[in-house]
Amino acid sequence: MKKIFFFVPLISIFILLLLIGISLLKQDNIFQNNKVKSVLIKKQFPREQILSLNNQKLINLQDNLGTPFLLNFFSSWCEPCKYEAEYLEVLSNKIMIIGIAYKDKETDVYGFLNNFGNPYKKIGSDANGETAINWGVYGVPETFLIDKDGIIILRHAGPITKDVMINEILPKLKEINL
Amino acid sequence: MKNFLLIFFFFLVIDIDPSLTVEPHEIISNPIYENRARDLSKGIRCLVCQNQSIDDSDSDLAKDLRRIIRKKIIQGDTDNEITQYLVDKYGNFILMKPPLYQDTYILWISPLLLMLVGITIMYFTLKRK
Numbered sequence: 001m002k003k004i005f006f007f008v009p010l011i012s013i014f015i016l017l018l019l020i021g022i023s024l025l026k027q028d029n030i031f032q033n034n035k036v037k038s039v040l041i042k043k044q045f046p047r048e049q050i051l052s053l054n055n056q057k058l059i060n061l062q063d064n065l066g067t068p069f070l071l072n073f074f075s076s077w078c079e080p081c082k083y084e085a086e087y088l089e090v091l092s093n094k095i096m097i098i099g100i101a102y103k104d105k106e107t108d109v110y111g112f113l114n115n116f117g118n119p120y121k122k123i124g125s126d127a128n129g130e131t132a133i134n135w136g137v138y139g140v141p142e143t144f145l146i147d148k149d150g151i152i153i154l155r156h157a158g159p160i161t162k163d164v165m166i167n168e169i170l171p172k173l174k175e176i177n178l
Numbered sequence: 179m180k181n182f183l184l185i186f187f188f189f190l191v192i193d194i195d196p197s198l199t200v201e202p203h204e205i206i207s208n209p210i211y212e213n214r215a216r217d218l219s220k221g222i223r224c225l226v227c228q229n230q231s232i233d234d235s236d237s238d239l240a241k242d243l244r245r246i247i248r249k250k251i252i253q254g255d256t257d258n259e260i261t262q263y264l265v266d267k268y269g270n271f272i273l274m275k276p277p278l279y280q281d282t283y284i285l286w287i288s289p290l291l292l293m294l295v296g297i298t299i300m301y302f303t304l305k306r307k
Contacts, residue, residue, distance in 0.1 A: 008298040012291040019284040039269035103238075129242040136267040138225055138239065 038136050038144075038155035045071075045146050046134045050124035053106055059124045061098070062150075068176050069096040070169075071144045072120070073132055075104045076112035078140045080159035085116035087160045091169065092119035094178050095145075099123045102132055102140045145169065147176050199236045206248050215248045218257055221274050222247070222264060231274050 040046075049058040061071075072088060074081040088097060099120035101109045109123070126132055135144065138157055145154035154172045156164060200219075206212045216233060222243060224235035232240035243264070250260045264272050276282045 005298055005301065009295040012295045012298075016284075016288055016291050019287065023284050037269075039266070128245075129238070130246065133242055133246055133267060136269075 038152070038157075040136050040144075040152045041155060043152060044150050045144070045152050048131065048134060050100065050126065050131055053101055053109060053123040053125045055106075055125065059098070059122050064096070064098070064146075065150050066148050067096060068145070068147050068173075068178060069098055069121075071098050071100065071135075071146060073100045073102045073126070073135070073137050073140050073142045075102045075140045076108040077104065078102075081112075081141045082116055084141055084159040084161070085119070087162060087165045088119040089117050091160075091165065091173075092121075094173055096121045100126050100131060102126050102137075103129055143169075145172055199234060199240075200244065201241075204241070204244055204248065206252065211248070211251050214257060215244070215251055218247050218251075218260060219244055221261070223272050223274050225268060225272060 045061060047062060049060050051057075052059050070088075070091060074084075091097065097119050099122070101123060103126065106125070113120075124131070132142075135142075136155075141159050143154075143156045143160060144152050147153050153176070154168065156168060158164075160169065200216070206215060219233035220231050222232045224230045224232045224237055224240040224243075226237050226239050227235050230240075232243045247260055250263065255263075261273070270276050270279070270282075276285065278286050
């Protein structure tokens with residue numbers, strides 16, 4: 001009986017290490033580049049109507065079903081957004097990009113687009129941040145790739161760098177024949 | 179000593195309600211709704227600060243989440259529906275107290291295992307003495 005007791009700490013620590021090991025191996029599922037992976041991946045994009053930037057019409061994202069597109073949350077006040085502008089420009093030659101101006105003013109957005117280029121086919125406005133929450137967004141910039149069936153196949157939180165474009169986004173575009 | 183006690187009680191008093199972050203304009207006039215919102219917010223993680231609940235955080239995202247929770251309460255959603263909505267968007271990670279599922283086994287089991295180790299070590303040490 002005593003001998004069994006002796007092994008309790010050893011066995012417990014072994015189980016603990018085993019669990020830590022398993023969760024470390026699985027961490028890739030929860031975290032991606034130290035960022036929490038979006039749970040929306042492989043799911044249909046949130047159905048909603050977004051007010052266009054000039055508040056004059058509604059943008060219905062469902063209208064884009066059948067065509068893959070990138071959805072990019074950005075702001076004129078967001079520094080990293082300026083940085084990713086040139087790469088969005090490159091990507092806009094390959095895929096339609098819809099921009100969502102996050103907590104921004106119309107005039108500021110147009111100023112931003114004049115300075116850094118306009119890669120967007122359509123621009124929606126998310127004045128109070130609710131659309132962003134509906135997409136599980138943490139902050140700007142954040143970009144989603146939606147395939148022709150309306151399924152989110154990639155989410156990138158943070159600016160699109162040259163590296164991200166070449167190693168993450170372009171290979172995914174290739175996967176969907178773009 | 180007197181100063182020390184004063185300071186001590188000061189911090190004791192200001193700590194009664196740690197959430198001084200909920201701004202007056204956010205508060206719903208219906209106290210039952212407001213209490214529900216506060217309770218829910220305490221269980222929701224501020225994703226950009228990660229170790230604070232949105233009830234304690236002053237970040238923009240936390241404010242937006244607090245506002246959404248209040249909006250949904252007013253719309254008549256149940257607490258479960260609201261929590262589920264947030265989990266659907268941000269994953270279980272948004273819950274301050276993650277549920278027991280495959281990825282969180284270690285969180286729940288490790289204290290028990292460590293307690294077992296402790297008890298066994300204590301048993302042997304006391305016995306030897």
